Amino acid sequence: MVKFENVNKTYGEDIVGLKDINLHIKPKEFVSIVGQSGAGKSTMVKLLIAEEQATEGKVIIGGWDITHLRKSRKPILRRQIGVVFQDFKLLPQKTVFENVAFAAEVCGEKRKRIKEIVPKVLEIVGLEDKLDRYPKQLSGGERQRVVIARSLIHRPKLLIADEPTGNLDSLNTKEIIDLLLRINNFGTTVILVTHNKDVVNSLRKRVIVLSEGKISSDKERGRYVI
Amino acid sequence: MFFRIIKFAFQNFYRNFWLAIVTVTMLVVALFSVSTLITLNVVLDQAVKSVEDKIDVSIYFKKDIEEAKILAAKVELSNLPEVEKVTLINQEEASLLFKEYHKEDEVILSSVDSLDENPFSNLLIVKAYNMEDYSGILKMLDKKEYSSLIEKKDFDDHKAVISKITLIKDRIKKIGYIIIAIFSFIAALIVFNTVRITIYTHRNEITIMRLVGATNWFIRAPFLFEEVFYALASCLILISIFYPLLSFLEPHFNYFLEYDFDLISYFKNNFFYIFGAQFLAVAFINSISSFIAMKKYLKA
Ligand SMILES: Nc1ncnc2c1ncn2[C@@H]1O[C@H](COP(=O)(O)OP(=O)(O)OP(=O)(O)O)[C@@H](O)[C@H]1O
Ligand SMILES: [Mg+2]
Numbered sequence: 273m274v275k276f277e278n279v280n281k282t283y284g285e286d287i288v289g290l291k292d293i294n295l296h297i298k299p300k301e302f303v304s305i306v307g308q309s310g311a312g313k314s315t316m317v318k319l320l321i322a323e324e325q326a327t328e329g330k331v332i333i334g335g336w337d338i339t340h341l342r343k344s345r346k347p348i349l350r351r352q353i354g355v356v357f358q359d360f361k362l363l364p365q366k367t368v369f370e371n372v373a374f375a376a377e378v379c380g381e382k383r384k385r386i387k388e389i390v391p392k393v394l395e396i397v398g399l400e401d402k403l404d405r406y407p408k409q410l411s412g413g414e415r416q417r418v419v420i421a422r423s424l425i426h427r428p429k430l431l432i433a434d435e436p437t438g439n440l441d442s443l444n445t446k447e448i449i450d451l452l453l454r455i456n457n458f459g460t461t462v463i464l465v466t467h468n469k470d471v472v473n474s475l476r477k478r479v480i481v482l483s484e485g486k487i488s489s490d491k492e493r494g495r496y497v498i
Numbered sequence: 499m500f501f502r503i504i505k506f507a508f509q510n511f512y513r514n515f516w517l518a519i520v521t522v523t524m525l526v527v528a529l530f531s532v533s534t535l536i537t538l539n540v541v542l543d544q545a546v547k548s549v550e551d552k553i554d555v556s557i558y559f560k561k562d563i564e565e566a567k568i569l570a571a572k573v574e575l576s577n578l579p580e581v582e583k584v585t586l587i588n589q590e591e592a593s594l595l596f597k598e599y600h601k602e603d604e605v606i607l608s609s610v611d612s613l614d615e616n617p618f619s620n621l622l623i624v625k626a627y628n629m630e631d632y633s634g635i636l637k638m639l640d641k642k643e644y645s646s647l648i649e650k651k652d653f654d655d656h657k658a659v660i661s662k663i664t665l666i667k668d669r670i671k672k673i674g675y676i677i678i679a680i681f682s683f684i685a686a687l688i689v690f691n692t693v694r695i696t697i698y699t700h701r702n703e704i705t706i707m708r709l710v711g712a713t714n715w716f717i718r719a720p721f722l723f724e725e726v727f728y729a730l731a732s733c734l735i736l737i738s739i740f741y742p743l744l745s746f747l748e749p750h751f752n753y754f755l756e757y758d759f760d761l762i763s764y765f766k767n768n769f770f771y772i773f774g775a776q777f778l779a780v781a782f783i784n785s786i787s788s789f790i791a792m793k794k795y796l797k798a
Binding site for chain 1 (some may be wrong): 499502513518702703707708709710711712713714717718
């Protein structure tokens with residue numbers, strides 16, 4: 273599903289983002305990426321959604337070399353990847369339904385299809401009864417679930433979540449992680465970037481540890497130890 | 499898809515109603531200053547023209563010259579490309595005109611009548627299209643074949659006035675254009691910044707659109723549409739302010755010009771030049787601004 277081949281990424285002249293990354297994530301896998309602040313986790317995510325370009329090496333998604341993706345092709349890539357960011361917010365002046373529908377509207381989805389699919393993805397995240405609420409009428413966990421619902425609108429094969437539980441308490445965190453596991457069970461590959469030790473340790477899934485831009489450990493059923 | 503773009507544009511508009519008001523107000527103010535300057539330029543131009551219109555050359559012929567020679571001179575002068583009109587006033591007409599002009603004044607009338615001979619000369623009044631051309635015409639009249647026929651030319655009296663007016667006119671034109679250019683530039687800067695604020699308030703929306711896979715042109719289109727809409731709205735508002743103001747001011751201008759210049763119909767006749775050009779300019783500046791302002795948010 274996802275391949276990094278000898279990837280190097282430097283910002284400007286000498287800031288190392290990633291170094292000698294070789295990685296293969298198989299379809300339907302659930303992978304956690306951990307590491308200290310500045311280790312290069314978000315850089316990895318940015319390469320995957322073609323927001324940044326690798327300085328060297330290749331990034332391949334589903335057999336598609338996206339290393340030097342042309343601008344006009346980026347939307348096509350992004351419609352196949354769901355992204356959840358810490359600071360990838362909801363629009364405060366739109367309702368839950370409208371926020372999710374917005375993602376489909378701007379990609380030219382037909383109205384009829386939007387009416388069908390939005391309630392469906394909101395049902396997956398358990399917010400089918402809060403369609404008409406505004407973001408400020410939701411809890412932090414609920415808001416993040418709307419963001420996840422929005423990322424599912426194109427039925428992505430790959431879901432990337434960068435610190436999705438960043439500012440949530442442990443109960444809400446557990447809900448979000450359970451949701452990601454459920455999405456993974458439907459057959460979506462999930463890449464979870466996190467700082468949260470407890471989350472990683474309770475998952476018992478593959479863990480990739482980054483430090484100073486390099487992969488320092490990559491284990492099935494890994495644990496997060498520093 | 500097109501419908502959706504329009505919908506987003508109008509959502510932007512009424513969700514940011516106050517910003518929209520500010521934007522349109524800014525545009526109207528900018529357009530208004532430029533239009534005012536254009537008007538002033540037109541009025542001043544007209545003022546200069548009204549003075550120019552009063553200027554002509556009168557050529558007084560010696561009394562013993564036969565009329566045929568004068569007519570020949572008239573034809574020759576009329577054929578000059580820079581000459582607009584040549585009018586012949588012969589002795590009798592000159593006398594009549596004089597009497598008509600002084601018909602209240604018995605003393606003058608009787609003294610003219612008491613003369614044996616008509617005291618007036620045959621006279622050609624030459625009117626050129628442009629003030630600058632008079633010197634050429636005069637030079638021609640100085641040539642031998644004419645100078646022997648001519649008693650006097652009254653143009654020398656005008657010379658100083660003309661050169662002064664020409665100077666003022668050129669200066670006003672130049673200054674007018676410079677001021678219009680400066681104002682347009684300032685207006686463009688204001689517009690650019692207002693557009694940047696508009697885009698800035700939508701930065702989250704733009705990021706979301708980008709990351710969920712909207713194409714760049716789809717992200718841009720509603721903003722471009724919104725900006726063109728602002729341009730249109732501000733032009734309409736400008737026109738609705740401008741015409742009443744013009745019709746209010748017109749009598750005052752005309753008084754100042756001593757001249758019946760129909761400012762309103764000038765604007766009507768040049769409607770598309772003046773307001774169409776301003777609309778296009780604003781729409782263009784707005785679109786370019788939003789294009790540039792968005793670049794930052796669309797780069798990746
Ligand atoms: N746009 C950028 N320009 C310059 N340097 C950058 C840029 N983005 C990231 N970096 C640098 O690259 C390195 C890796 O950053 P990255 O954001 O990938 O870290 P991270 O692992 O996501 O950290 P965190 O856990 O704090 O989010 C850091 O040293 C960072 O300063
Ligand atoms: Mg990060």
